[in-house]
Amino acid sequence: MDLTDLLSGLNPHQREAVAAKPGHYLVLAGAGSGKTSVLTKRIAYLVEAENIWPHAILAVTFTNKAAAEMRLRIEQLLTQPHRGLWIGTFHGLANKLLRLHFREAGLNESFQILDQDDQLRMLKRVVAEMGLDAERFAPKQAMWLINAWKDEGLRPDAIQAGNHRQEPIWIDIYRAYETACRRSSVVDFAELLLRCQEVLLEHPALLAHYQNRFSHILVDEFQDTNTLQYAWIRLLAGERAQVFVVGDDDQSIYSWRGARVEHMQRFERDFPGAKTIKLEQNYRSTGNILAAANALIANNDGRMGKALWTDAGEGGKINVFGAFDDQEEARFTVEKIQKTSDAGEANGDLKAHAILYRSNAQSRLFEEALMQKGLPYRVYGGLRFFERAEIKDALSYLRLMQNREDDVALERAIATPPKGIGEKSLESLRNRAKSGGLSLFAAIVEALGSSGLSGRAKTGATALILMLEECTAAAREQELGDLIDTMLIKSGLNTHYQRVDRAEEGRADNLAELVNTARRFTPPIADQVPGEAPPAEQTPLQQFLAYAALEAGDHQSKPWEDSVQLMTLHSAKGLEFPFVYLVGLEEGLFPTQRASEDGTTALEEERRLAYVGITRARQVLTISHAESRRRHGQYQLQQPSRFIGEIPVNLLNQIRPKARARPNYSSGYGSNYGAPRQRYGESANMGLKLGGRVKHQMFGEGLLISAEGEGAYLRVEVKFDSVGMKWLQLASAGLVAV
């Protein structure tokens, strides 16, 4: 592709970013502003116009999906082969580096990657082996702490040096976990990055090599980088590389995962001479939707500042529907989808509709309503292919073929299919391993030699060892797919899951699908840089295992189908839909109770989440809330979310359920002469105010605690001096202010 093609069709700001002069750049890219396009064209521009060698470019993303998309688009843009160009996720690239330099990193050549489930199992064992009470020292919390520490780049000793508020025992758990991982030759996700960082710091020659190699580093979704990832970028960049990052501080919704939006503000300081380019023209949504998004996010402090605009016209207003309860909300939403779809507005296209909610639990009612109407739908979330139990069982055997020391895999293999090695035998084996500082596998071998196992367990253990030997031998002769097939038969997994498989679970099918996936699997091509030693050969099995760990597969089991899309706001980030239904906008739900209690920072992240939700919509945005909702089994009265109130009323189109007279809550503005400007959800309150004293004919005097609902439905909670808390229907309670 030639240069003019590359730059044509770009707006001035996009062009400025794509064809930027040498230097560091922070591209502040609003939702729908053509961010991915700018990033990929920047890379193409560097190669085609600036004659930068592809192998001098490093592009980092957070998800495999983003990396794959970028790779594809670059292939289309470049005229020359892009071999040597490193595009990948932080973890994928760290894995690549560690495989190349496993010796320097102090790792076994066939080290395996632990996913979250493996990590938790590992920690359960560590906590148990330390003789700690798993109630008080919950492995889950240990996992959370350890990951948070690693994300901050902290090893156990460094934590002790600094000040932290955790009991020292957690650090001991961290230390014991590290020992266990080292003994098993396994690394968790955070470890990939941390170890990578350390190996570069400890080997100046290696660091210099990569700093020399990469003259250009590009980062996508920069607002999501955690401390370690940012440090990694700075380290690799060194003094020489030009760094080009793209992000949106208003879409930072992962602080709970360690992401630090502050990196955006720090960028100009840490990378001297860095320039900021703002992309504010939006190519996705109508004007009203953008106006709503801008108004909402303006309530956050400390933003870098950015306002989306479009030349595409205003579009319709934002629909707001206040349902009587959660079921009505679901019914309404589904009916609206059906109507829109039938009316041809959406071309009968169901996948043009997305129902977005704050938490996964909310999907149920919508699923039920969709099912009732016979509309196909797809729910994002849940287990992914490589996370399914039967797949993880199979992967455990494969991991053992590569690395017998992999204790997590071995425990899993011992458990399924059952081998007569019960909890008692396992316990003695674990003890043997612990006291001897051995891996579990070594402990089994030793126990067999010294007749440390009883009859049935002995038979099972011998069979397992033999089976692994046979499979390992087969691995030398067979193709990956056949090899997995062989393993599934020899391990008894096939028979086991054919027997255990219940209708609809399709576990046996999944195992067959694993074989298919392996047959289709093409290992990534090792990029050989001219004048450098070829990278060490990895077996296809090893590469497949790394792939399975790093790319857990699609979230939904059913493939492509025209269906309504259901997902959380978090997983909607980066997507867009013509028709978006933002549901459950209620205080306590969105923003969550927790966020409201935690204060401004947490609330602002919720607001950014709402901003992400609004900006997913291309044509029509419908927001809904229910006045009453079943939560944890009981009906609770809900107030509309403050976020609805933050959208100017003139952008809203109030929808009222038919056949039921309902108060008109947004018309207070104007008709209610002299009243203070009303926000959505507020209503006149007969001189009563929250926190004030009130009097009831029967209950006497009390304190007005809270109010929910609207107009005729307005209910108040009063703490009476004599009878305690009561909920009252304001219209009929006859309360008077004292």
Next chain:
DNA sequence: CAGCTAACAGTGAGA
């Protein structure tokens, strides 16, 4: 070892 029952928790999820 598998299947059942009781107890419990209940925000989000990338690699």
Next chain:
DNA sequence: CTGTTAGCTG
């Protein structure tokens, strides 16, 4: 209320 898990029983 519901889905998950730990622990017990057959």
